[in-house]
Amino acid sequence: MESKFPGYRLLPYLLIFPSVAVIAVFLVVPFAQAVQQSFYRTSPFGTTTRFVGWDNYVQIFSTPEYLRSLVTTVGFAGLVIVGGLVASLGIAILVTRRIRGLGFYQVAFIWTYALSPAVAGIIWALLFDPAVGLGTYVIQLISGYRINMMVQGTVALLIAATAAAWNMLGYNICFFIAGLQNVPKEFEEAARVDGAGVWRTFWRVTFPMISPTTAFLLFVNMVYAFFQVFGLIDVMTQGGPGGATEILVYKLYRDAFIRLRGNFASAQSVVLFLMVAAAALFQLRVATRKAVYSR
Amino acid sequence: MRRKRVSRNGFAHLILIVGVIVLVFPVYMAVVGSTHDAATIGRGRLPLTPGSHMAENYVQAWAYGTGERVSGTPVRTMMANSLVMAISIALGKIAVSILAAYAVVFFRFPLRMFFFWLIFITLMLPLEVRIIPSYKVVSDLGLLNSLAGLTLPLMVSATGTLLFRQVFLTVPKELLDAAKIDGAGPMRCLWSIILPLGRPSIAALFVILFVYGWNQYLWPLLITTERSMDTIVIGIVKMLGTSESLMDWNLVMATTVMAMAVPIAVVILFQKWLVKGLVETEK
Numbered sequence: 001m002e003s004k005f006p007g008y009r010l011l012p013y014l015l016i017f018p019s020v021a022v023i024a025v026f027l028v029v030p031f032a033q034a035v036q037q038s039f040y041r042t043s044p045f046g047t048t049t050r051f052v053g054w055d056n057y058v059q060i061f062s063t064p065e066y067l068r069s070l071v072t073t074v075g076f077a078g079l080v081i082v083g084g085l086v087a088s089l090g091i092a093i094l095v096t097r098r099i100r101g102l103g104f105y106q107v108a109f110i111w112t113y114a115l116s117p118a119v120a121g122i123i124w125a126l127l128f129d130p131a132v133g134l135g136t137y138v139i140q141l142i143s144g145y146r147i148n149m150m151v152q153g154t155v156a157l158l159i160a161a162t163a164a165a166w167n168m169l170g171y172n173i174c175f176f177i178a179g180l181q182n183v184p185k186e187f188e189e190a191a192r193v194d195g196a197g198v199w200r201t202f203w204r205v206t207f208p209m210i211s212p213t214t215a216f217l218l219f220v221n222m223v224y225a226f227f228q229v230f231g232l233i234d235v236m237t238q239g240g241p242g243g244a245t246e247i248l249v250y251k252l253y254r255d256a257f258i259r260l261r262g263n264f265a266s267a268q269s270v271v272l273f274l275m276v277a278a279a280a281l282f283q284l285r286v287a288t289r290k291a292v293y294s295r
Numbered sequence: 296m297r298r299k300r301v302s303r304n305g306f307a308h309l310i311l312i313v314g315v316i317v318l319v320f321p322v323y324m325a326v327v328g329s330t331h332d333a334a335t336i337g338r339g340r341l342p343l344t345p346g347s348h349m350a351e352n353y354v355q356a357w358a359y360g361t362g363e364r365v366s367g368t369p370v371r372t373m374m375a376n377s378l379v380m381a382i383s384i385a386l387g388k389i390a391v392s393i394l395a396a397y398a399v400v401f402f403r404f405p406l407r408m409f410f411f412w413l414i415f416i417t418l419m420l421p422l423e424v425r426i427i428p429s430y431k432v433v434s435d436l437g438l439l440n441s442l443a444g445l446t447l448p449l450m451v452s453a454t455g456t457l458l459f460r461q462v463f464l465t466v467p468k469e470l471l472d473a474a475k476i477d478g479a480g481p482m483r484c485l486w487s488i489i490l491p492l493g494r495p496s497i498a499a500l501f502v503i504l505f506v507y508g509w510n511q512y513l514w515p516l517l518i519t520t521e522r523s524m525d526t527i528v529i530g531i532v533k534m535l536g537t538s539e540s541l542m543d544w545n546l547v548m549a550t551t552v553m554a555m556a557v558p559i560a561v562v563i564l565f566q567k568w569l570v571k572g573l574v575e576t577e578k
Contacts, residue, residue, distance in 0.1 A: 003401070003402050003403035003404075004401040004402070004468070004471055004475075004481070004484075005401065005402060005475075005480075005481045006403075008402070008481055009404070011398075011402070011481060012398040012402035012404045012407070013398075013404065015394040015395065015397055015398035015402075016394065016395045016398040016399070016410050018390075018391045018394060018395070019391050019392070019394070019395040019410075019414055019451055019456065020410060020413065020414075022391065022447060022448070022450050022451045023413055023414065023417060023451050025432065026429055026432060026433075026447065026448035026451070027417055027420050027425065027451065028413075029428070029432065030425040030427075030428030030429040030431070030432055031420055031424070031425045031428070033428035033431070034424070034425050034427060034428050037427070037428070091310065091311065091314045094307035094310050094311055095307075095311065099304055099307055099308070100304075101308075105311055105315070106566070106570060107563060107566050108315045108318070108319075109314070109315070109318065110562060110566060110569065110570060111559050111562050111563055111566075112318050113506065113562055113569070114506050114510075114555065114558035114559040114561065114562040115322075115510075115555060115558075115559070116509070116510030116512065116528055116558075117510075117512070118510070118512045118528050118531070118532060119510075119528060119531070119551055119554055119555055120321075122325075122531055122532075122535070122547065122551050123321045123322060123324070123325045123551065124321060125535075126324070126325065126328055126341075126544060126547075126548065127321055127324060129544075131337075132336055132337060132338075132340070132341060132544065133341075134324060134340070134341050137340060166317070166318070166321070169314075169317070169318060170318055173314070174570055178570065223421060227421050227422075227423045230423065230512060230513050231510075231512035231513065231528070231532075234512070234516075234532065235532055235535065249423050252423065252426070253423075253426070253513070256426065256427045257517070262427055265427055266427060266428075269423075269424045269425060269426070269427065270424075272423065272424045273419070273420065273424040273425075276419050276420075276421060276424065277419045280418055280419045
């Protein structure tokens with residue numbers, strides 16, 4: 001397409017200026033500084049700063065706390081992403097084209113989109129409060145054990161992961177419903193005619209057709225489980241007990257603003273960035289493959 | 296045959312209803328928690344049905360925000376802060392993204408694709424990976440504890456720009472040609488033709504961004520230190536922090552319910568647009 005307004009040379013720059021200015025000042029420059037900082041070390045009183053090369057990165061991958069945080073993050077994110085997506089796909093499949101009340105279910109699921117991770121954290125903190133929580137009580141009734149998320153690390157991690165997956169459930173379900181509605185029903189019918197069972201039809205026809213939606217949700221849920229859950233963790237466990245729920249973003253925050261080890265934290269930001277970038281590129285690859293699948 | 300379909304749908308409805316209950320129940324318990332007095336909750340088992348202290352809990356949270364064991368900011372102050380922040384972020388982001396998308400779609404100029412990719416890569420730079428220097432930039436600009444510091448760094452939206460780009464690409468070019476023949480300049484075309492056509496997307500994006508702004512956590516936590524600047528999400532967490540082990544769960548929950556009510560109302564009211572908008576942004 002040609003320019004719609006060939007006579008205006010300056011105007012497009014003026015139009016795009018606000019975006020570019022904010023990106024430059026608040027995104028590019030800070031990120032460049034983070035990269036730069038990650039190669040330096042400032043003395044505890046801020047008097048001297050010297051270049052240390054890859055030292056901060058070497059330190060990251062040789063500190064047991066960081067490695068532990070990495071493992072915690074993978075476990076936590078794995079539970080949130082896999083558990084959450086499997087549950088929501090399972091529910092969304094039931095909303096077939098013929099079912100009644102599609103509109104109702106959409107509203108009944110989407111409203112949780114409005115709940116922030118921090119608020120979800122507060123609600124679940126009440127449910128599993130060691131002293132007064134209803135969840136704590138019910139689990140004691142069923143299993144005889146009195147769980148305490150303030151003391152037991154694994155319990156805290158499981159409860160936080162459940163709360164986080166719960167928080168994303170409605171959003172995921174709505175996306176899967178939308179994705180499934182877009183699968184042309186002729187494809188599934190053709191597979192049936194050829195004698196494929198329900199299970200086979202799903203894995204061979206439906207699931208590949210919604211792979212762009214799945215890839216998109218994988219990315220969104222990964223960003224959620226890596227970053228946005230910060231509020232939830234801060235509210236529910238503050239990384240505890242004993243670091244059991246200290247996921248990478250929480251460790252980054254504490255190293256930067258509480259333990260005041262800025263250079264070390266900067267190196268952590270760069271590592272985190274590389275993880276998001278890899279995930280984003282993966283999602284882009286799958287999403288652009290969409291052209292092949294669509295008619 | 297017919298009967299079989301009914302029973303299969305019945306099973307589907309059953310699972311779906313269970314799903315809805317799983318989503319609703321924790322929130323229901325928060326509402327229940329906000330209607331009892333602190334002593335009832337502290338006794339160790341929260342009743343499953345609402346109590347009789349609803350009015351006083353809400354009035355206390357709304358007007359004072361402080362109970363026997365927690366101290367906080369009045370909800371009305373925090374609510375106002377959250378509203379201002381959420382609306383500023385939403386409107387600011389929409390305006391910035393519309394202008395950028397308009398430039399990218401309807402103009403051809405050197406560096407156009409460079410700018411487009413620059414906006415696109417912001418997707419890969421969540422606030423958290425640049426948190427330390429971002430904080431420093433805002434602090435150097437003297438914007439701590441200010442609305443500008445709170446909202447400006449959150450105003451670029453790759454999703455917004457991409458969404459409007461999609462919408463603008465579908466505008467029939469005859470419409471613009473006709474307007475141009477009538478003597479309309481580019482800004483006039485944007486205002487009178489493009490914006491009205493993009494209204495549903497603007498509404499959808501407004502809901503998404505309002506919720507996004509309302510639910511911000513880490514950024515306001517760092518940027519605002521004065522209690523009068525607290526947003527409601529931050530305020531609740533500060534309430535939790537003031538108590539040792541026992542706390543006035545009733546007040547915390549009343550505040551939580553009010554903090555949820557606004558974005559939930561917005562989402563439900565604009566539900567149709569929201570779902571469409573969310574799915575559009577995926578593309």
